[in-house]
Each structure stands twice: as structure tokens, then as C-alpha cells.
Amino acid sequence: IVQLNNVVKEYALGKTVVRALRGVSLTLARGEFIAVAGPSGSGKTTLLNLIGCVDKATSGTVTLDGAETNTLDDHALTELRLHKLGFVFQSFNLIQVLNVYQNVEFPILLQGTSTGGERHRMVEEIIDRVGLKEYLRHRPNELSGGQRQRVAIARALVGKPMVVLADEPTGNLDSKTGQSIIDLMKQMNREEQTTFIFSTHDPRVMEQAQRVIELVDGQITANGAQPAK
Amino acid sequence: IVQLNNVVKEYALGKTVVRALRGVSLTLARGEFIAVAGPSGSGKTTLLNLIGCVDKATSGTVTLDGAETNTLDDHALTELRLHKLGFVFQSFNLIQVLNVYQNVEFPILLQGTSTGGERHRMVEEIIDRVGLKEYLRHRPNELSGGQRQRVAIARALVGKPMVVLADEPTGNLDSKTGQSIIDLMKQMNREEQTTFIFSTHDPRVMEQAQRVIELVDGQITANGAQPAK
Ligand SMILES: Nc1ncnc2c1ncn2[C@@H]1O[C@H](COP(=O)(O)OP(=O)(O)OP(=O)(O)O)[C@@H](O)[C@H]1O
Ligand SMILES: Nc1ncnc2c1ncn2[C@@H]1O[C@H](COP(=O)(O)OP(=O)(O)OP(=O)(O)O)[C@@H](O)[C@H]1O
Ligand SMILES: [Mg+2]
Numbered sequence: 161i162v163q164l165n166n167v168v169k170e171y172a173l174g175k176t177v178v179r180a181l182r183g184v185s186l187t188l189a190r191g192e193f194i195a196v197a198g199p200s201g202s203g204k205t206t207l208l209n210l211i212g213c214v215d216k217a218t219s220g221t222v223t224l225d226g227a228e229t230n231t232l233d234d235h236a237l238t239e240l241r242l243h244k245l246g247f248v249f250q251s252f253n254l255i256q257v258l259n260v261y262q263n264v265e266f267p268i269l270l271q272g273t274s275t276g277g278e279r280h281r282m283v284e285e286i287i288d289r290v291g292l293k294e295y296l297r298h299r300p301n302e303l304s305g306g307q308r309q310r311v312a313i314a315r316a317l318v319g320k321p322m323v324v325l326a327d328e329p330t331g332n333l334d335s336k337t338g339q340s341i342i343d344l345m346k347q348m349n350r351e352e353q354t355t356f357i358f359s360t361h362d363p364r365v366m367e368q369a370q371r372v373i374e375l376v377d378g379q380i381t382a383n384g385a386q387p388a389k
Numbered sequence: 390i391v392q393l394n395n396v397v398k399e400y401a402l403g404k405t406v407v408r409a410l411r412g413v414s415l416t417l418a419r420g421e422f423i424a425v426a427g428p429s430g431s432g433k434t435t436l437l438n439l440i441g442c443v444d445k446a447t448s449g450t451v452t453l454d455g456a457e458t459n460t461l462d463d464h465a466l467t468e469l470r471l472h473k474l475g476f477v478f479q480s481f482n483l484i485q486v487l488n489v490y491q492n493v494e495f496p497i498l499l500q501g502t503s504t505g506g507e508r509h510r511m512v513e514e515i516i517d518r519v520g521l522k523e524y525l526r527h528r529p530n531e532l533s534g535g536q537r538q539r540v541a542i543a544r545a546l547v548g549k550p551m552v553v554l555a556d557e558p559t560g561n562l563d564s565k566t567g568q569s570i571i572d573l574m575k576q577m578n579r580e581e582q583t584t585f586i587f588s589t590h591d592p593r594v595m596e597q598a599q600r601v602i603e604l605v606d607g608q609i610t611a612n613g614a615q616p617a618k
């Protein structure tokens with residue numbers, strides 16, 4: 161469902177070129193639950209941004225559900241992101257003027273494929289699952305760091321997308337809260353065949369992944385399988 | 390050097406009141422290296438913000454280096470923050486229009502107590518210690534999450550403040566990078582008697598603290614001592 165073929169990503173800064181990805185090739189099947197691990201600055205966010213159509217590769221191809229993303233115009237990319245992907249950003253990217261409920265409702269409101277009643281049920285259910293039912297009316301600046309992270313998670317999951325990209329989704333969460341998030345995601349993986357790709361440093365996330373892909377200096381150095389627990 | 394006496398912090402949201410701290414009392418001596426641990430939403434950031442004079446208590450007293458912070462006007466609070474404190478914010482709070490070098494130089498530039506040559510040496514040294522010497526000219530939006538976190542750390546440490554408050558300073562860092570940061574901070578603790586207070590979920594930080602204070606629902610539930618490693 162996700163395929164990368166010799167992907168390179170370079171950032172140009174004046175005379176300097178930073179090579180964040182140096183020829184990455186990767187194939188993921190539907191329903192996989194994988195972790196991408198690596199040191200700070202190794203290219204994890206860059207990789208997720210390319211899969212998630214938030215950025216474009218310098219060279220190489222990214223294919224998502226059969227569509228090669230380089231060949232899509234902005235409108236088609238936006239549609240792909242909206243209907244097939246959920247993204248938990250490393251810096252959360254919540255909308256500051258919307259409260260928790262409105263932030264989580266936003267993607268399914270844009271999709272336009274559910275009634276008001278259906279949306280209400282979906283939003284309230286996912287917010288309860290991430291432990292924030294008492295914070296519905298809070299705005300992002302009236303929440304703790306870990307609470308904001310969970311709003312970002314709820315927003316990424318609410319529409320039950322085909323693929324979820326989660327960039328360090330547990331970094332601000334204590335052990336118990338982090339585990340309840342992983343449990344929620346594992347359930348979606350089982351019941352909906354949602355593909356999950358995590359960028360992570362968290363050993364708890366790695367342990368529960370089917371496979372850990374190691375990234376060092378923009379290159380994949382290990383692409384191992386391990387049994388899920 | 391830091392003393393809290395029955396501190397309460399309430400946030401008012403329309404009709405709702407959120408009690409983030411519910412009567413916290415705490416005494417810390419100079420040179421301590423302590424961790425504050427607790428679930429997401431338990432009050433850790435709130436506690437650090439009060440000690441760091443970034444916010445004010447609803448009731449109770451906070452005393453920092455002998456000065457009761459409620460009695461200080463804004464100018465005196467700013468001076469206290471500038472000259473005695475270093476703060477690593479959970480969301481980093483980097484200045485987007487400044488590059489890495491300029492962000493780190495900023496606090497000691499404001500202090501006005503060192504020459505240009507002294508500042509240059511201090512800034513370059515601390516940036517090297519956090520592993521970012523090749524990123525001096527990058528702006529925050531040209532850095533990875535963990536790289537931004539390390540800029541925030543460098544900025545908090547550059548002026549060798551009396552007290553450093555670090556709110557989840559390793560959340561975005563891989564194990565090796567995180568350990569090198571902890572080592573840097575332990576060295577300052579030993580050599581300069583810098584007091585370090587961490588908010589953290591990271592077991593590696595807790596293990597290396599002299600004491601772990603547990604916070605649950607705005608109250609201290611454990612205030613234990615443990616030997617440092
Ligand atoms: N500005 C604010 N307005 C209203 N409520 C707030 C505000 N800041 C924090 N809170 C609430 O106060 C409580 C404590 O927040 P705090 O940020 O101190 O928690 P924390 O322990 O740092 O959590 P985390 O580990 O998720 O960062 C939370 O319930 C939070 O929703
Ligand atoms: N917009 C940008 N402009 C220039 N360089 C960038 C940009 N974004 C990332 N980089 C650089 O590309 C490299 C990879 O960045 P990336 O954000 O993918 O790393 P990461 O593995 O997610 O790190 P972390 O674990 O710290 O989040 C880093 O060296 C970073 O400085
Ligand atoms: Mg990243």
C-alpha cells in the first residue's frame with residue numbers, strides 16, 4: 161500500500177545542501193504496524209512527510225494506494241491526504257482558535273461524508289478513548305503538552321483512515337497514558353486493517369511493532385521483522 | 390534555594406475552574422538534581438512555570454534565592470529570570486527569525502555582562518556540546534524536532550544560571566543523544582553547583598536524579614530520595 165523507490169530528499173540552504181534521505185526504498189503492505197527508529201536528525205520526520213504527501217521527494221518515487229504522488233497535482237494530493245491518511249505531527253499542528261472537539265471534528269467535517277449525528281458520535285468516542293472527555297471545550301493553549309498530543313492523535317484517527325503516520329506520538333506521554341494510546345492503535349490495526357507507521361525513540365512502541373526499520377543519516381540500515389506482542 | 394509553600398494554581402475557563410496545583414509545598418537546596426514525574430496533566434509544567442516566574446500562583450508562596458516572587462514587580466521578575474534561571478520549555482519557544490547561534494546567544498546578549506569575544510566562545514562551546522556545531526546557521530524551521538530541543542537546551546545552559554528548569558528535555562531525543570545531554574547537565578551540576586529541576590516521563594532521567602518527586606492531580610504524592618548513579 162506504501163512503496164518508496166530510491167527516494168532522495170535534499171534541503172538547500174544557501175550554498176549548503178542537507179541530504180535528509182539518501183536513497184530510501186521501502187514496501188509496506190496493508191495492515192502493517194511498523195516503527196521507524198533512529199537518532200535525532202536521521203530523517204524520520206522527512207520520511208513520514210514524504211509518505212504523507214506533506215512534502216515532495218527530490219528524486220525517486222513514492223506510491224500510495226497505487227498512485228504515484230509525484231504525478232498528482234495539489235488538489236489530488238489534498239484529496240489523498242484527506243480521505244486516506246491520518247497524520248500525528250511531531251509538533252501537533254493543532255488549530256489554536258478551535259477547541260478540542262472542533263480540532264478533532266475538522267477532518268471528517270471536511271470529508272463531508274457523514275451526517276452531523278454521525279460526526280458527533282465519532283468525535284465524542286475518540287476523545288473519550290484518548291482520555292480527554294473532560295477537556296472538550298479547552299483550546300490548545302489551555303492544555304498540557306501530553307493533552308495536546310492526544311488531541312492530535314484523536315484527530316488523526318477519527319475518520320478511520322487507511323494509513324496513519326504517527327511522528328513520535330508518545331514523546332509527551334507517561335507510561336500508562338502512552339500504553340492506552342498504543343492499545344487504541346493496535347485495536348484499529350486489528351479491526352480496520354489500518355496501516356500504522358510510527359517514527360519513534362520509545363522502546364514501548366518499538367516492542368509492539370511488527371517490524372522496526374532503522375534509519376541512520378538518511379539511509380535504512382536495518383529492516384527487521386519481529387513478532388508482535 | 391527554591392521554596393514553595395502551599396501553592397495553589399487554578400485556571401478559570403468560563404464557569405469551570407481547573408485546579409492544576411492543589412497545595413504544593415517543596416524545598417530544594419542549591420546543587421540539587423531532581424526529577425518531577427507524573428501522568429500527563431498532573432501539573433508538572435504548571436509547577437515549573439511558577440518556579441520559573443513565567444506564571445503566578447493563585448495562592449501560596451514561591452521563594453527563589455531568598456526573594457518571594459509574588460512581591461516582585463514585572464521588571465524584577467524579568468531580571469530574576471534573565472540572571473538566575475535557565476528554562477527549557479516543553480514546546481521549546483525558539484525565536485523563529487533567529488538562527489541556532491543567535492537563539493543560543495540571546496540570553497547572554499541581554500545580560501550584557503560579557504564581551505563579544507566571551508559570548509562567541511560560550512555560544513560555540515555549548516552548541517558543540519549538544520552536537521549541533523554543523524547547524525549554526527539553520528533556523529528553527531530547518532531543524533528536526535530533536536535538534537530544536539537541543540537548541541532550547543543550549544540556550545538554557547549557555548549563561549550557566551543558578552537554577553535550570555527543564556520541562557521534558559529528552560522527549561524528542563534518541564537514547565544516545567539523550568544520555569549526552571544528561572551527562573552535560575550532570576557536569577554543570579558538579580562543577581557549578583547548578584540546581585536542576587526536571588519534569589520528565591523518561592526513566593533514564595529519573596534514574597539519574599538524586600530525588601524523584603511524584604505529582605498526581607496537582608499534589609505531591611511521593612518525595613523520595615534515591616542515590617544518584
Ligand atoms: N492555560 C491553561 N488554561 C487552562 N487549563 C490549563 C492551562 N494550562 C494547563 N491547564 C490544565 O492544568 C492541568 C495541568 O497542566 P500541566 O501542563 O501542568 O500538566 P503536565 O503535568 O505538564 O502534563 P504533560 O505531561 O501532559 O505535559 C491540566 O489538566 C491542563 O489541562
Ligand atoms: N526544512 C528543512 N530545511 C533544512 N534542513 C532540514 C529541514 N528539515 C529537516 N532538515 C534536516 O534534515 C535532517 C533530517 O531531519 P528530520 O526532521 O527528518 O530528522 P528526524 O529523524 O525526524 O529527527 P528527530 O528525531 O530529531 O525528530 C536533519 O539534519 C535536519 O536538520
Ligand atoms: Mg522528527
Ligand SMILES: [Mg+2]
Pocket residue numbers: 304305306433434435479556588
Ligand atoms: Mg507538561
